[in-house]
Structure formats: structure tokens, C-alpha cells
Amino acid sequence: DTGVxxxxxHKITKRGQxxxxxxxxxxxxxxxxxxxxxxGQGPEFLTYFQNEAQLEKSRLLSDxxxxxxxxxxxSTLEIQRTxxxxxxxxxCASSPRHEADQxxxxxxxxxxxxxx
Amino acid sequence: AQSVTQPDIHITxxxxxxxxxxxxxxxxxxxxxxxxxxxxxxxxxLLLKYxxxxxxxxxxxxxxxxxxxxxxxxxxxxxxxxxxxxxxxFCAVGAYNDYKLSFGAGTTVTVRA
Numbered sequence: 001d002t003g004v005x006x007x008x009x010h011k012i013t014k015r016g017q018x019x020x021x022x023x024x025x026x027x028x029x030x031x032x033x034x035x036x037x038x039x040g041q042g043p044e045f046l047t048y049f050q051n052e053a054q055l056e057k058s059r060l061l062s063d064x065x066x067x068x069x070x071x072x073x074x075s076t077l078e079i080q081r082t083x084x085x086x087x088x089x090x091x092c093a094s095s096p097r098h099e100a101d102q103x104x105x106x107x108x109x110x111x112x113x114x115x116x
Numbered sequence: 117a118q119s120v121t122q123p124d125i126h127i128t129x130x131x132x133x134x135x136x137x138x139x140x141x142x143x144x145x146x147x148x149x150x151x152x153x154x155x156x157x158x159x160x161x162l163l164l165k166y167x168x169x170x171x172x173x174x175x176x177x178x179x180x181x182x183x184x185x186x187x188x189x190x191x192x193x194x195x196x197x198x199x200x201x202x203x204x205x206f207c208a209v210g211a212y213n214d215y216k217l218s219f220g221a222g223t224t225v226t227v228r229a
Contacts, residue, residue, distance in 0.1 A: 004159075033215070042120075042206050042219030043160070056215055091159055103148050103167075103210050105217060107160040 002027055004108035006092050012114045013082055020078045021111045025094030032075050033105060034067055037089040049075060082115045089113075118143040118209050122220035129197050130228050137192040137223050139207030149190040150208040150217065151181055160206065166190065177201070202227040 005024045013019050025032050030051050035043035046065070048056040051072040060066070064082075069075040079086055089112050093105040121140045129135050141147055148167050152160040164175025171183040181192045190207060204224050208217040 006159075031215070040221070042208070042221050043217075045216040045218070048215040050215075059216075093160075103212065103214070104150075104162065104165055105210075106162065107152070109159040112157070 004092055004094055004106055006090075006108040006111050008111060009109060010112050010114075012116065014116050015082060015084060017082055018078065018080045019082055019113065020076050021090055021092075021113075023075045023077070023092030023108060025074070025092070026096075026106055028097070029094035029106075030072070030097040031095040031102065032069055033093040033095075034075070034077050035091040035093065036061070037091055037110070039088075043091055046077075079113075082113075084115045087113055087115045118147070118211075118218045120207050120209050120218055120220035122205075122207055122223050124223045125221070126224045126226070128226045128228060131199055132196050135192075135194045135197045135201070135225065137205050137207075137225070139190045139192065139220060140188050141190065141207070141209045142188065143209050143211065145211045145214075148210045148212065148214075149181075149183060150210070151175065151179070151190075151192050152206045152208060153177075154204045154206065154222075156203075163192070163205075197225075197227055199227045199229070201225060 007022045032049045034046040037043045047067050049069040064080045067077045089110045091110045093107045095105045119142045150165045151163040166183045204222045206222045207220045210217045
């Protein structure tokens, strides 16, 4: 299966700790997105990469959130000094480079974060 | 700014009955429209999408959706539901060269035997 993969699938941490999540997009997809989904809501856009360039990050929830995609392949999302309000599902998606389908986003299974 | 409304929070349907999920959007440009399905604890799976052309689109798992520009709607339908269709369904809107999708709050579908 060559879908989007995310690691870990579940993370439990204590308030104040840092956490990092990894996303591996579908092979040769050049666009990568991060979303956050809280209980009972639809996903909320956080940030977007085209290749290694982070083209939109104003929607990151605070300066405690950062994302990287250093070689244009996998990406990481880091949350520093976690708070209980950060508890959510963090979803990664990717989309292909060819123009006819570049707006179609394919999602991974998500990382569920619980901050105690 | 774009927005998506899914008026029904929860729908219960009998197995074998038809299903229709409503989606209304607000978007200044020509919208690209999507339906995704999410099983508990899982990511989102793309059911179907509309970019242009025929306003009735077919998707996976026997689902279809119809784009009605005059009503700003993109409702999802299935003629006969299966117990495995129990899940949460999300409508989303995007546009050409717009990097983000805006999602509705979702509709939870319960299928009773």
C-alpha cells in the first residue's frame, strides 16, 4: 500500500512536554498538508508545503507549533510545551504534482494526541 | 472566506434504505467539492470529487453526489446502504490553486439492521 503514512498513531504526553509527529506522503506527491481535528469537528488546516518550501504557515495555532519538510519528502510537525488544549487528531495529507489533480488531497490515518 | 455547512449532525438509516447527506457551501470562486468518509479513529478516505463538467459525479462504494450551483449544494447519495457505511462523512470545499480545504463539521451515519 502506498498511501500516506503517519507515525506514531497514538501519543500520550504530559503537559509541558514536546512532541513530534512524522508524515510520509504518497510517493512523488509534491504537496503536503497538515490539519488538526478536534472531537466532533471537521479537519482544520494548519500548514502547507510544496516540495520543501513551506508556503503557508499563518494558520499554525501558535508559535509552539512548527513544521518542516527538509528534503521535500517526509514532514514533521512539532508541538512544544504541550497544553491540554492541544489534544486532538493531527492529520497529514498529500496531493499530486500534475495540474489536473493537484487539489485532490489524500489523507493519512492521523496521529491522535492526548495531553494529560 | 469559504465555509461549508452540513445541516445534519446525525442520521440513522435502515440497512438497504437510501441515504442522502446534505452539504451547502459558500465560496467566492468556482468551488472544487469533495466528500470524505472517516471511520472511528481513522483518517479520511476520499469518496468523490467535483471540479467541473457533469454535475452528477460517481464515487467509490456506490456513492454519488450532485452539484447544484444555484443552491450552492453538493449532496451525497447512496441508493442502498450497507452496515459498513456507518461512519462520519465530511464535505469539503477548495478551489484551483487554493492549497487548503475547508471542511464541514461532519454528519455521523448510523445504520440499523
